[in-house]
Structure formats: structure tokens, C-alpha cells
Amino acid sequence: MTKRIPVLIKMVKDLEFPNSPVPMGIIKRVKAPIFEDVVHEQITMAKDKFKPDLKKLIEAGDTWEVK
Structure with missing residues (x-):
């Protein structure tokens, strides 16, 4: 079937x-x-x-120091 025939396709599907x-x-x-x-x-x-750049990722945004 070279062209689409939607009604026939639906009939076969059903x-x-x-x-x-x-x-x-x-x-x-x-x-x-x-x-x-x-x-x-x-x-x-x-x-x-x-x-990706690990240094930029670590230094970016909110950071905190763990003591």
C-alpha cells in the first residue's frame, strides 16, 4: 500500500x-x-x-564550609 488510506487502516485495526x-x-x-x-x-x-568544569561547579551558587 503506497498511499495512506486512513479509513481502511482503522477498519483493519479494529x-x-x-x-x-x-x-x-x-x-x-x-x-x-x-x-x-x-x-x-x-x-x-x-x-x-x-x-563541564568541576571548579566552576564547585564555586558556583550557594556554598558552605564544613568545619
């Missing part, structure tokens, strides 16, 4: 056992990025944007 055969396989194919690839890309972008 088939229930035992009155109808159980639909199996790919009913609708949508081109979308792979989840893992998107997550890895977001992690890489975040790492490039934020370069």
Missing part, C-alpha cells in the same frame, strides 16, 4: 478475535527517524553545548 481474523504485520508504514538515533543526537548536542 478487527477483533474471534469474529474476525487478527491483523498481523505492518498495517501502516510511516517514515520517521529511529528513536535511538534521535536520542543519541540530542545527547551529542547537549555535550557539545555544555562543557
Whole structure:
């Protein structure tokens, strides 16, 4: 099926056992990025944007001295 036919897809999706055969396989194919690839890309972008600096982290904000 090269083009989307929403009504037909819904009809097949709504088939229930035992009155109808159980639909199996790919009913609708949508081109979308792979989840893992998107997550890895977001992690890489975040790492490039934020370069951790332990000294700045320790000296930033409210600090206290333990005696």
C-alpha cells in the first residue's frame, strides 16, 4: 500500500478475535527517524553545548564550609 488510506487502516485495526481474523504485520508504514538515533543526537548536542568544569561547579551558587 503506497498511499495512506486512513479509513481502511482503522477498519483493519479494529478487527477483533474471534469474529474476525487478527491483523498481523505492518498495517501502516510511516517514515520517521529511529528513536535511538534521535536520542543519541540530542545527547551529542547537549555535550557539545555544555562543557563541564568541576571548579566552576564547585564555586558556583550557594556554598558552605564544613568545619
